[in-house]
Every structure is written in structure tokens, then in C-alpha cells.
Amino acid sequence: MRIRRPRRPRGFRLADSAQQLVGGFLLAGPFVVTEEVWTLAGNMTIFHAVGTAGVVFAIGYAALYKADTTRDTTDEQRFLGIPVRFISLMAVSFGSVAILAALFGAPATFLDASDTADLAQTTVKAISIGAIFSVVGAATADSIFAK
Template sequence: MKLRRPRRPRDFRPADSAQQIVGGFLLAGPFVVTEEVWTLAASMNLFQAVGTVIVVFGIGYGALYTADTTRDADDEREVAGIPLRFISLMIVSFGAVTVLALLLDAPDTFIRDAKSTREVAKTTFKAISVGSVFSVVGAATADSIFAKNG
């Protein structure tokens, strides 16, 4: 006798994005305003930042569809073959860090030796990639935990 694992409804609701936003902002906040993150970002090269972005995508996908065995990517609505829930998770993860960094004026506060706007933008991108590692964990966890209660 084969037991079927329970599945959540296919519908991806606005409440799901709201849950992701709460989790994403919750864990992103402390890292956006930490000088060490900005110092680390300034010392990273662009390949390391892109690698960090890839790690964020991997953590997000793994948390949504591998760690949570009640969810299956094939059962969800898709945009261009990518699950809508995953797209939302990535927007929230990177978006929460970006919004907080700009709202709290972190680039101007922590980037002192930049010689150009381009350098500020590059360091800000790298800091966002670092902060998103933590934001994606919070967003995916909130999505998974609250979805079980909804």
C-alpha cells in the first residue's frame, strides 16, 4: 500500500507573499544595518557576489521544495516554467534587503571610500547579495510555517 503525501492547494495567494515579506524583512533587518556586512561586501569581487546570488536561489528552492516535503514544484502555477511561489520568494528576498538598505540609507552610512557612484552601486549590490542569504531563509521559513496553519 502506497501512502500519498498530503499536498497543499495549488493556489498561490497574496497571503503567501505577505508571509514571505514578514519573514524576509524580519531576518534581513539586522544584516542591512551591520557594518561588518558592508565591509565584507566592499572586499568581495563580483564573482563572489554572483555566487552568493546563486546560493540564495539554491537555498530558496531547497527550502520550498526539498525541505518541505508537502510541497511539489510541479503542482504549482508557473510563469515561464518557474513556480510562482519561487518567483515571489526571490523578489521578496532581494527586495526586502534592497528596500531596507535604501530606506535606512545604509550605502551612504557604510560606504565611505567610494570614488564613484558606480563603486557605491557595486558595493550595494554585493551587500544586498549577502543580506539576501538571511532574508531568503526567513521568507521561506515563514511561508512554510504559516502555510501549514492556513
């Protein structure tokens, strides 16, 4: 009879984040530069934005841990009880949209820059919309290249 050692959590590597970045940026780009997204964001309430962010979290978790049946949250490194891979996925999903919006000057292009409070709020809402698509790309890239 062979005694099995308990498995150690799989290390989260920089390459894992790089894979997520590629997928996240790939799908975020088209939504950052679309006027309809910014118009939609301008008409959203804070409750819509929070709900949209919740959808991003749900899609990310489902894509990483439910769609990929070989991955288990108990086998991964954690930070404050949350899998590091999931934290990275959320940072990439929202961050890639925010970075592209800033690099392209999208808020100033699509919004009235004189109202800075509305500019900031609408930008956050637009980021939540773009993150829905970014999380799909980031999670897909992470799952495809997982070893």
C-alpha cells in the same frame, strides 16, 4: 472504483507573499545595518556576488521544495515555467534587503558616496549577502503558514 480528477495547481495568493515579506524583512534588518557586511561587500568580487546569489537561490529552492516534503513544484502555478511561489520568494529575499538598505540610508552611511560606481556595486554585493539570511526567514514563514 472511483475516478480521480487531476489536481489543479494550487493558486498563489497575496497572503503567501505577505507571509514571505514578514519573514524576509525580519531576518534582513540586522544585516543591512551592520558595518561588517558592508566592509565584506566592498572586498568581494563580482564572482563572489554571483556565487552568493546562487546560494540564495539554492537555499530558497531547498527550503520550499526539498525540506517541505508536502510541497511539489508540479502542483504550483507557473510563470515562464518557474513556480510563482519561488519567483515571489526571490523577489522578497533580495527586495526586502534592498528596500531596507535604501530606507536606512545604509549605502551612504557605510560607503564613500562620491564614487557612485563603487557605491552601486558594493550595494548590490551587500544585498546579496543580506539575502542569504532574508531567504531563510521568508521561506520559513512561507512553509509555516502554508495550507
